[in-house]
Amino acid sequence: MHGRLKVKTTEEQQKAKQEERAKKLKLYTAATSKAFQKRKAGELDTELLEITGQVLHVNPDFYTFWNIRKETFLHLHDAKESAELQKLYRGELDFLEMCLKVNPKSYGTWHHRSFVMDHMPQPDWARELELCNLFLQFDERNFHCWDYRRFVVKRSKVAAVEEFDFTTSKISSNFSNFSSWHYRSKLLPILHPDPTQPSGIAPHVIQSEFELVQNGLYTDPDDQSNWFYHKWLLGRGEQNQRINYAYISCVKKQILVSFTKAIKIGVASCEVLLNKSKVNVTWTNQNGTSAFSTLWISFPEFICL
């Protein structure tokens, strides 16, 4: 009958599908064994990249192959000119994007991307940040991408305030987003440090963050991510400062003090009284610096009784 499409029956369909699968499997195993052979023979060349690429495109979670690729690239560093390498790495980035579309949450793929960016002669970090924006637009909760973003930010030295604004925009489009809140908690101590505490945040900023998260709590009290952040804001450890342990050695002429909370002597003070009279001592932490620490050491000049 004209005008009517003839459609394959389900048996025909299944048969065709099976044949297709068998064909694909054959290709896949052939490529896999070829790649291993070549690696054994030490033939780390562009052909090997080609073969592993075909497999990884189908299955980006095959981490051994990502490692083979890394080996190959490192090997090619000796053989190729910088311009040639740049081109090769550029191609690798395009290839990685294809793989990320197959599985945007593949550890191996994102890790390999960091490797490529670190080894490329002229990495384009701005483009990577754009890529992160795009992936986070498709799925704002892809923590693999958030991780990679932090890597990019670290390498290209993006200002913390820009990143902070980015998290704000992500949160306002969907506040149910652990990654974004978490990132905020990491950025705040950099942006608004509190001089009296290690990784502390200025009190007025805590207040405004509190107001922000409150909006979320009132909008949806059942959403966990708000409460997590809320807890983090509140639980910024108002633990009492006490001395856990103090050790005084006359032989070594040494005083060791362990506190329950990290302090910074210089901002806070720690005095030693000997027979009710104050002794001048200089404190350093266990690393010999004056950064926040729970352990402080002094080598006083006085002699034990």
Added chain:
Amino acid sequence: MASDLPDEFDVIVLGTGLPETLLAAAFSRIGLTVLHLDRNDYYSGSWASFSLRQIPGWIEGQKKAQCYASEVNEEKLSSLLKEGERALQLPETFHTVFEAQSKYHVGERPKEEKAIPDSSPSTDESAKPDSTDTSLPPATASESGDSKIPELSGPSPTGDAETSTGIVPGQFDSAPEEEEDSKTEKREGEATGPAGEASGGKVEPAAGEQKQQREWFFEDIEKEWRKFSFDLTPKLLYCAGSMVELLIVSDVAKYCEFRTVSRVLTLRDNNLERVPCSRADVFSSKALSLLEKRLLMKFLTFAAEYDKQPDEYKGFEDKPFVEFLASKKLSPKIQYFILHAIAMATESTSTKEGLENTQKFLRSLGRYGNTAFLFPLYGSGELPQGFCRLSAVFGGIYVLTLSVSHLLVNDENKCTGVITSAGQRISCKYLIADPSYLPKDFYKVPQESRISRGIFVTDSSILSGEGEDLSLLQLPHEGQPQSPSTTVLELPPSAMVSPRHLYVVHMTRRAVSDISSDLEPAVSALFDATTPDAAESDKVKDTRKPRVLWSLHFQHRDLSAVSRSEQLPSNVFVVTGPGVELDTDRCVEEAKTIFKEICPKEEFLPKPPHPDDIIYVDTEEVPAAANDKGEWAKDANTAESSEIGDNAGGQTVEKLEDGVKKDGGEEEKDGREQGGEGVKTEADGGDLKSIEEQSKEEKKKSHGADCQAES
């Protein structure tokens, strides 16, 4: 030419409006032979979208309201009749559109203006404000006329417009923008010459829009006539509604593109506000207090599943929704938001209906981002065309500018066939028709009513925001709770219905009196009525209302509630016309019901087979099998193979879903641009689209050829 069409079809469909096309597609899809006719030379009938230059022709056509010019005389007619048949003549005229009137609200570009693009930018800045003050063409000059565009339509639609007015298009395109931008800066009183120039290079369409107060002239608008697409019947799609489901299941989604309605607005105390509808909106809304946020969310959570908690609204079922909202101790602001923007109800709506509407709205949220509605890019007229295309892919035959002059009815009051306006007898088993094709006693109209429609081209958004928003606004008429509200739909350039910087605003209201007074309250509330002179001197730019540059008004006969009458032959089905409602889901249900009645055992528009699963029949075999229909069959077959071959079948649904997921046109565009560089699927999608676009055009052309063959 009469012999060009086969003499027999399973189903003949009259009219290419949405319900008809759904049915035509559904019948072709299960293998019935379908002949789909439209008396117009365009698709979609009352659901069509037109470019700027098509409007005058359409207005003229509606005045004549001629259905067909019959070539059939008595003698010929009797020769075509079979025994026991009688011929029923169909109406020769039918009025669906009244008082149609289009008007330009801008003047022609004055002479001295035309010289400006040639001079240097620095003199422009100083020259422009002067010239705008002195040389403003009186807007009234263009308002004197009636439906026909007065003097202004002088330039004939052959493209003379550009040349006769002496504008060099290329120069003009780029120059005024830079000029405008620096002008804007100047107005703000902070930019000096160089700064103005520096920022003048790149115009951000969205940001520029807010402040820019460009002077528009007739030529600017007329020049871009192709870029306008005016919907006679603008419709939205509920993201989780039955139309979206149908588009996905039937694969018609691959013929269309969509954009989200990015904001729902309300007008309270002369103040336009964005309504927080979703979680994200409520979270980031500054208009609501913390307590209001909780109350609103609590109510919305309840309304999303109200049917599971009947105790909550016990006793209120038939009482007005307003009373129910008041009983929930919601603040007046939230009550207003829910009533008008979310439930889109009036003060007389019952609680049950209000809750139903709210639920439908809420269920549609979140599917394609932060919105409950989609709008088809290039206009609502794309939807019927998409289904026509599906029908054609499965062998449906389309002829435009062909109608039916007589129905053939036998003793049992069954329709056996039709006589086309070209005088050919075609037999059919079923006939589907838009009421405007049928005699008046074939259908019942419960209550004669009209829909008042206004279409406006404006120079800015009614509420400027960060990006290009597509806005929906329900405007109740204060102090008249029983009076129908006006639905306002503002489409930005990214909806692909207008050129850059221009907005298209649709107003729809159930008619109360005449066209101008029906829409007057909404027009005066939203648009700037002052003359350009006064607007120019208005220093407070933020509160500036958009100015109307072009408008079209008409009233449409409401045939959305027609039902069949006893006189209607049992195998003839009458479908409804467009109504005032916002969405198209009613059409889907209607088409399904009629389809089930005719083919109770068949599935309504099932998913087409995957292209890989289609076995192509050799073209040589076909004529042998189909005898006299050979030629048509071949045509249909080639259409199938080319189209299905081009499209990657199953993937396309995902494509739609990915594509629309993003909120707002701005982002979407970004995504696509980046797609070109980085992410490949997006780029693939683009290519696919362009191929589709191409084949679509070819399709249209081939239809055109069909029509020519007919006439």
